[in-house]
Amino acid sequence: MMDFAYWLPIVWAVILVAAITIYVILDGFDLGIGMLFALERDQGRRDVMVNTIAPVWDGNETWMVLGGAVLYGVFPGAYATLLPAFYLPIVLMLLALIFRGVAFEFRIMTRDTAREGLWEIAFMAGSGIAAFSQGAILGGVIQGIAVTDGAFSGGAFDWLTPFSVLCGVAVMCGYALLGATWLVWRTTGVLEASCRKWGRWLAVGLFLGIVAVSLWTPLLHAPYLRRWTDWPNILFVAPVPVLVVVLGVLLATGLRRGHSRVPFLCALGWFFLCLSGLGITVWPYAVPPSLTLWDVSSPPSSQFFQLVGTAILLPIILTYTIYSYRVFRGKVTEADGYH
Amino acid sequence: MQTAALALILARFQFAFTVGVHIIFPAFSIGLAAYLAVLEGLWLKTGRQVFLDLYRYWIKAFSIVFSMGVVSGLVMSYEFGTNWSVFSRKAGPITGVLLSYEVMTAFFLEAGFLGVMLFGMSKVGRGLHFAATCCVSVGTLISMTWILASNSWMQTPRGYTIDPATGRFMPDDWLAIIFNPSFPFRLVHMGLAAFLSVAFAVGATGAWHMLKARRAGAIASEPVRVMFSMAMWMAAIVAPLQILAGDAHGLNTLKYQPVKIAAMEGDWETEGRASELLFGIPNMKTERTDYAVKVPLLGSLILTHSLDGKVPGMKDFPRDQRPPSPIIFFSFRIMVALAMLMALVGFWSLWLRRTSALFTSPVFHRVALCMAPAGFIALLCGWITTEVGRQPWTVYGLLRTAESVSPIVLSSMAMTLAAFVVVYVIVFGSGLVILLRLLGRAPEEGEHIPSPAHPADVLATHTHPGIAGPIPDEGA
Numbered sequence: 132m133m134d135f136a137y138w139l140p141i142v143w144a145v146i147l148v149a150a151i152t153i154y155v156i157l158d159g160f161d162l163g164i165g166m167l168f169a170l171e172r173d174q175g176r177r178d179v180m181v182n183t184i185a186p187v188w189d190g191n192e193t194w195m196v197l198g199g200a201v202l203y204g205v206f207p208g209a210y211a212t213l214l215p216a217f218y219l220p221i222v223l224m225l226l227a228l229i230f231r232g233v234a235f236e237f238r239i240m241t242r243d244t245a246r247e248g249l250w251e252i253a254f255m256a257g258s259g260i261a262a263f264s265q266g267a268i269l270g271g272v273i274q275g276i277a278v279t280d281g282a283f284s285g286g287a288f289d290w291l292t293p294f295s296v297l298c299g300v301a302v303m304c305g306y307a308l309l310g311a312t313w314l315v316w317r318t319t320g321v322l323e324a325s326c327r328k329w330g331r332w333l334a335v336g337l338f339l340g341i342v343a344v345s346l347w348t349p350l351l352h353a354p355y356l357r358r359w360t361d362w363p364n365i366l367f368v369a370p371v372p373v374l375v376v377v378l379g380v381l382l383a384t385g386l387r388r389g390h391s392r393v394p395f396l397c398a399l400g401w402f403f404l405c406l407s408g409l410g411i412t413v414w415p416y417a418v419p420p421s422l423t424l425w426d427v428s429s430p431p432s433s434q435f436f437q438l439v440g441t442a443i444l445l446p447i448i449l450t451y452t453i454y455s456y457r458v459f460r461g462k463v464t465e466a467d468g469y470h
Numbered sequence: 471m472q473t474a475a476l477a478l479i480l481a482r483f484q485f486a487f488t489v490g491v492h493i494i495f496p497a498f499s500i501g502l503a504a505y506l507a508v509l510e511g512l513w514l515k516t517g518r519q520v521f522l523d524l525y526r527y528w529i530k531a532f533s534i535v536f537s538m539g540v541v542s543g544l545v546m547s548y549e550f551g552t553n554w555s556v557f558s559r560k561a562g563p564i565t566g567v568l569l570s571y572e573v574m575t576a577f578f579l580e581a582g583f584l585g586v587m588l589f590g591m592s593k594v595g596r597g598l599h600f601a602a603t604c605c606v607s608v609g610t611l612i613s614m615t616w617i618l619a620s621n622s623w624m625q626t627p628r629g630y631t632i633d634p635a636t637g638r639f640m641p642d643d644w645l646a647i648i649f650n651p652s653f654p655f656r657l658v659h660m661g662l663a664a665f666l667s668v669a670f671a672v673g674a675t676g677a678w679h680m681l682k683a684r685r686a687g688a689i690a691s692e693p694v695r696v697m698f699s700m701a702m703w704m705a706a707i708v709a710p711l712q713i714l715a716g717d718a719h720g721l722n723t724l725k726y727q728p729v730k731i732a733a734m735e736g737d738w739e740t741e742g743r744a745s746e747l748l749f750g751i752p753n754m755k756t757e758r759t760d761y762a763v764k765v766p767l768l769g770s771l772i773l774t775h776s777l778d779g780k781v782p783g784m785k786d787f788p789r790d791q792r793p794p795s796p797i798i799f800f801s802f803r804i805m806v807a808l809a810m811l812m813a814l815v816g817f818w819s820l821w822l823r824r825t826s827a828l829f830t831s832p833v834f835h836r837v838a839l840c841m842a843p844a845g846f847i848a849l850l851c852g853w854i855t856t857e858v859g860r861q862p863w864t865v866y867g868l869l870r871t872a873e874s875v876s877p878i879v880l881s882s883m884a885m886t887l888a889a890f891v892v893v894y895v896i897v898f899g900s901g902l903v904i905l906l907r908l909l910g911r912a913p914e915e916g917e918h919i920p921s922p923a924h925p926a927d928v929l930a931t932h933t934h935p936g937i938a939g940p941i942p943d944e945g946a
Contacts, residue, residue, distance in 0.1 A: 185588075186585025186590070190584075190585070192540065196543070196544060197577075199547040202566075203547075203550060203569055204569060210566070215552060215877055221552055233538055233541060233897055237904060282559075283877060430638070432640065432642070440570075448574065452578070
């Protein structure tokens with residue numbers, strides 16, 4: 132039983148990070164497309180942008196529900212501490228996601244009425260605010276929260292610091308890059324060309340963001356710094372920054388040379404590396420800087436019961452998710468309509 | 471301490487408001503997805519155009535309702551932690567796991583196949599498309615099953631031990647947790663409520679178009695008649711079943727939560743040969759129900775199915791364990807009255823069918839139109855009855871609501887409550903307007919006939935103005 136109690140939270144931490152990574156990547160390009168509405172004013176092209184994600188955005192957002200549910204069931208201590216700590220940005224994010232989620236339908240249903248513009252703005256602003264909130268929450272987790280007796284004991288605005296704002300802006304930039312590279316892959320003509328142009332600027336922005344967050348993070352807590360500089364850790368973590376640069380070069384050339392899929396895959400790679408880097412930094416804390424995975428996890432009987440189901444269901448989910456993406460594969464053009 | 475008490479009330483109100491708005495959409499989706507699966511199945515089997523027309527008509531409403539359900543549900547999955555962090559920490563090992571199973575078995579299934587269902591007819595074959603519709607429908611039912619297992623466990627907890635050190639609920643027996651004593655009753659009652667709500671919403675849509683056609687001096691089109699007829703069959707069959715299910719659920723509640731029954735009935739003294747209050751105003755302070763209008767013996771008859779059965783009174787329970795009777799006394803009565811009305815409409819429709827007057831009785835059509843929200847209001851009232859009746863506990867008899875709340879300061883709670891109310895009124899108000907406008911347009915008969923070369927085109931008219939034509943303004 133002792134071994135179970137030690138290993139189950141580790142297995143679950145890996146699953147949770149994987150779910151968060153999948154969420155960030157999938158909903159990342161959704162939200163990014165929403166933000167790119169700010170740059171693309173043409174309604175026909177905006178429709179194409181939405182059409183590339185209309186059949187899949189629901190499923191993408193479900194990964195976020197899964198993240199919340201897994202945290203609730205497996206790490207209830209973290210769920211019960213983090214959510215009150217980030218109460219305001221979480222509510223802000225949820226409200227933004229509400230606006231943007233219904234805007235998929237509403238912006239078309241209200242077309243040619245007085246409220247047409249409202250839902251275009253709701254889609255754009257909702258996406259941007261949701262992205263910023265997610266980044267700020269992530270930054271807030273990294274910088275740590277005040278905990279007394281296993282419960283949040285800080286103030287309502289503790290999360291709001293220059294660091295969390297930087298993370299929020301970096302995530303906005305990153306999601307917009309994912310959106311632009313996704314559109315490079317999935318669209319043609321004027322829209323594709325615009326996205327290549329925007330992609331370059333967004334890539335520069337995200338790269339600066341990554342550098343700034345990477346330099347700032349180790350200064351927040353001493354253990355973070357040791358994680359990256361102590362021998363022999365440095366052997367294992369050194370490839371991360373190197374790979375970031377390599378992918379950046381590939382991304383830039385991909386955008387310039389007219390590759391269709393390479394830029395998106397490179398952007399995905401960047402997100403994967405960033406989240407891995409954060410995982411390495413924060414490990415083994417679930418609520419930095421005080422509660423570890425084991426402090427916040429539910430009893431092994433809960434974790435085990437849920438693991439059995441996950442082991443069976445997750446592969447099935449991935450299979451039909453991939454199937455549904457394949458049904459809608461290929462370039463989308465204005466002639467396709469709202470599918 | 472004053473502000474803490476107020477923060478608790480706001481936290482409760484916020485949760486009740488957001489879940490109360492949310493519950494409408496899943497109920498709508500459960501009923502509508504099943505209806506769509508039936509329509510598409512009938513189309514594939516009979517090849518009749520009318521079923522396809524109706525499928526295409528209702529799938530537009532479904533896509534709106536479903537998206538509103540997704541976004542309002544996303545809020546719920548985080549609100550347990552934001553508003554009820556102590557409850558989450560203690561009960562998460564059980565309720566969080568059940569929620570995770572709901573996500574993995576239901577939400578992904580729905581979302582994964584929704585895209586194919588809404589947009590995929592041009593991309594996959596008819597059989598596969600029908601399978602996608604069925605997957606979405608089954609997903610809504612699985613989702614209901616898990617969330618009601620979790621909800622029922624909070625009402626009648628089983629299969630756990632409480633860890634003395636942390637106060638956490640430790641799962642011992644998952645089958646006992648899921649199949650807790652009130653779960654089967656709640657599941658059936660809620661499922662029927664969802665079907666009944668949608669039956670009356672669809673019926674009212676049909677009634678509206680029949681009245682409009684009559685005013686224009688025409689006969690309602692075939693899709694309108696078929697939708698109205700199908701809805702009235704559902705009403706006639708499901709409403710009586712729902713009354714039986716409600717009665718059984720009531721007996722179950724009497725057994726496991728007698729004080730909830732006492733509060734629902736406004737009864738203070740435990741007695742045999744109890745009367746039933748038709749009206750009254752329960753007063754929690756003076757421990758009596760004012761202005762009571764009673765029917766002798768009916769209370770015992772309803773609750774125990776015998777004339778001298780013993781019915782509990784609230785005075786048998788300590789004051790700090792009684793739910794607020796004035797709220798659930800009325801919510802329960804509104805629910806029951808609406809159930810009776812719905813059953814009556816169902817019987818009326820059967821009688822009209824006998825004389826072939828179902829499509830020609832404007833009085834009946836007006837009544838059916840007025841009954842549009844009846845199912846949803848009854849559903850909400852039933853939900854208020856059971857959840858307010860669970861008070862003052864979150865986990866019945868074990869964890870008090872006042873001890874479950876998050877350490878959120880009053881100002882934050884007040885601010886977000888205001889934000890939720892404003893946003894929900896804007897978003898879901900707009901959704902309602904859009905939905906009504908959509909349903910205000912009659913289904914078009916055979917206008918988009920699927921050509922054999924492009925069987926796909928049938929659904930291609932989803933909502934894009936370039937193909938489907940502009941949606942008429944309100945009043946059009």
